[in-house]
Amino acid sequence: MKATGKNNLESILRACRLILRMSQGTADMSPSRNLYYNMLIKYFSRLLHAKENEDFIAAHTVFFPAELIYAMGLVPMHTETTTWMTALFTGECSDILAAGASLGMASEICTPHRGLAGAFAIGALPRPNVMLWSNMVCDNTAKSGELVMELCDCPGFFIDRPFKDSNYEVNYLVSELQDLVRFLEDKSGKKMDWDKLSETVARMDRQIELVRQVNELRKNVPTPFRAQGFTELLTIDYLFPGQPEAIEYLETLLAELSETVKKGEGAVARERFRIMSLFIPPMYLMAFLEKMSQEYGAVSVIEPFFTFWGEGRLDPAHPLESVAKKSYMIPEMRMYRPLDQPALDAIVDCAKQYKIDGAIFYADVGCRHSCATIKLFKDALNRIDIPMLTLDCDVVDPTITSEEEFREKLERFFELLEDR
Amino acid sequence: MNAAGLDIGSLTTKLVILDGDSTTASVVIPSGEEAEATAREALAQAKGTEFKDSLYFVSTGIGGKTVSFAQQQKSITTCLARGISRLFPSARMLIDIGAESITIVKLNERGRVSDWLGHDKCAAGTGIFLQQMAKLMQMPLEEMAKISLNAKSSAEISSTCAVFAESEVISHVHRDPPTPREDIVAGIYSSLVSRVMALAKRVGIEKDVAVSGGVGLNIGLVAMLEKELGFKVLVPEQPQLVAALGAAVIAGENLGR
Numbered sequence: 001m002k003a004t005g006k007n008n009l010e011s012i013l014r015a016c017r018l019i020l021r022m023s024q025g026t027a028d029m030s031p032s033r034n035l036y037y038n039m040l041i042k043y044f045s046r047l048l049h050a051k052e053n054e055d056f057i058a059a060h061t062v063f064f065p066a067e068l069i070y071a072m073g074l075v076p077m078h079t080e081t082t083t084w085m086t087a088l089f090t091g092e093c094s095d096i097l098a099a100g101a102s103l104g105m106a107s108e109i110c111t112p113h114r115g116l117a118g119a120f121a122i123g124a125l126p127r128p129n130v131m132l133w134s135n136m137v138c139d140n141t142a143k144s145g146e147l148v149m150e151l152c153d154c155p156g157f158f159i160d161r162p163f164k165d166s167n168y169e170v171n172y173l174v175s176e177l178q179d180l181v182r183f184l185e186d187k188s189g190k191k192m193d194w195d196k197l198s199e200t201v202a203r204m205d206r207q208i209e210l211v212r213q214v215n216e217l218r219k220n221v222p223t224p225f226r227a228q229g230f231t232e233l234l235t236i237d238y239l240f241p242g243q244p245e246a247i248e249y250l251e252t253l254l255a256e257l258s259e260t261v262k263k264g265e266g267a268v269a270r271e272r273f274r275i276m277s278l279f280i281p282p283m284y285l286m287a288f289l290e291k292m293s294q295e296y297g298a299v300s301v302i303e304p305f306f307t308f309w310g311e312g313r314l315d316p317a318h319p320l321e322s323v324a325k326k327s328y329m330i331p332e333m334r335m336y337r338p339l340d341q342p343a344l345d346a347i348v349d350c351a352k353q354y355k356i357d358g359a360i361f362y363a364d365v366g367c368r369h370s371c372a373t374i375k376l377f378k379d380a381l382n383r384i385d386i387p388m389l390t391l392d393c394d395v396v397d398p399t400i401t402s403e404e405e406f407r408e409k410l411e412r413f414f415e416l417l418e419d420r
Numbered sequence: 421m422n423a424a425g426l427d428i429g430s431l432t433t434k435l436v437i438l439d440g441d442s443t444t445a446s447v448v449i450p451s452g453e454e455a456e457a458t459a460r461e462a463l464a465q466a467k468g469t470e471f472k473d474s475l476y477f478v479s480t481g482i483g484g485k486t487v488s489f490a491q492q493q494k495s496i497t498t499c500l501a502r503g504i505s506r507l508f509p510s511a512r513m514l515i516d517i518g519a520e521s522i523t524i525v526k527l528n529e530r531g532r533v534s535d536w537l538g539h540d541k542c543a544a545g546t547g548i549f550l551q552q553m554a555k556l557m558q559m560p561l562e563e564m565a566k567i568s569l570n571a572k573s574s575a576e577i578s579s580t581c582a583v584f585a586e587s588e589v590i591s592h593v594h595r596d597p598p599t600p601r602e603d604i605v606a607g608i609y610s611s612l613v614s615r616v617m618a619l620a621k622r623v624g625i626e627k628d629v630a631v632s633g634g635v636g637l638n639i640g641l642v643a644m645l646e647k648e649l650g651f652k653v654l655v656p657e658q659p660q661l662v663a664a665l666g667a668a669v670i671a672g673e674n675l676g677r
Contacts, residue, residue: 375622382535387534387535408495409538411495412495412496412497412498412536415494415495415497415498415533416497416498416532416533416534416535416536419498419532419533420528420532420534
């Protein structure tokens, strides 16, 4: 397949810089948001210039322990987030999805993975030096790495993470991580900086704690955090695990939210509906969803599978064990494992703690795992008299559901909530 | 001032005017290219009946937002719930089969929407699908409904795609010997009912169940639905007017405030 000359990283960077420039000095650009966009610029600039700086790019799928990549001084490339960011900042991904289709990828395959393969095929993303992936999340993720290795002609490493978290299984995962370190040292020629890894783990522990504190503040009525702001928390978690910038962003955000709560103010002018968000909204509709939230006073106050961390602390004295342990604390892992009663209890508990009025499930049509859970979640919430709206969509492909369809269904749902 | 409800659907536009609790006018006309013009035409047709000069309008349906003289716009689910509760206070579930969509509305004891589910990605299982099938069978919808009651068995028709269903019907017609017409019609209805049942089960079937939309007038289809459900359903005299009635009820509530 021919390279198109288009560079997705340049598009993302251009959009971030434009947002910063246009919003400078406006009320919308809080110090934390300013930091957020600058962090994105830093992340994608580093990636864009990695080749000319002779840096080693380690591409990795979601939930892969990027702490290790950072601690070795390598340049991470979070594959799914890079596709989302293209959709978020350019509004469409048709070229990379079409390129994915040309590779023979069926339309049922998750678009972030299809788009990613397409992006590599047409040279819209730099070729990584290694591809790292795991069986965390789904079968698309488990197979995506092999395809990227083939497309980019690079070596790769797969982490086999057991579903359960008994001592035996966590020890097995630690041994997998040890193998990963050896692989990265061999391929990059760099040594693991164990002190740096310990520092990273210590910061990751702090990072999780800060997200928990942010969530505590979000329990307030009205809630202080922006309606769709949780996607920022998600991005920070995915792109900057245990990084100083993440701590700075979260501390700044926490201070802002505390101030908002002190003033008795909310994220929207008049909070009417407190929403639980389940799964990921379409990235290309984020601006529209934010506008709808303002218009109807509907704010996402909790996302049990994205920002609600499991219990536990990380121990910098045992960095690999902590990284292994973290993989079982990740909020998404409640959903992406054999779904059990504790996962359902968690959403019911969240619904009560955060005083939600309704839940919205963004049913990404390409995600077999999450869509299989819809009925279970709906029934669990209905039992405590919380209605749930299911919105069929795709996280990056705008041809699945239009803005108008979204508006129509959301308006119906808000009317339902109002009528209650 | 009277309360008026306008339901601008993809095939027909419905108008209901209330005076207190009683209906003083109801109109059903084909939807034109412009919703506003069709709404005004419906209003003009209602002029012959007695109602006060000034009206408080609530509009709904696919073209509801484009009616400039409507004081308020409400979603179709809210209007369906309010309309059916006015007619049948005991209804806890409404199956609305419109020209281009199937909507299942679950109602609470106050007659408000507690949940809903729509099917709007394919014409299979909608009023337009039935019209297409009637054309194919070369008989009016009313006749189809009647002969379906005499079916001895039900022909196998796809329930997943309107286009595939059409080719299946053609193959039944041209089979040697051809599949009896009543069995083909029963198969068509069965494919529609299976779609409705799948949606209804997802929301949770709860008695009493009412049916609205123009398809509610189809006696054969309603009979098949009742057979599948295992109990009788409630069907208003004019099932196509339920959403417009609901809109008028909301208009009346707003007037009373």
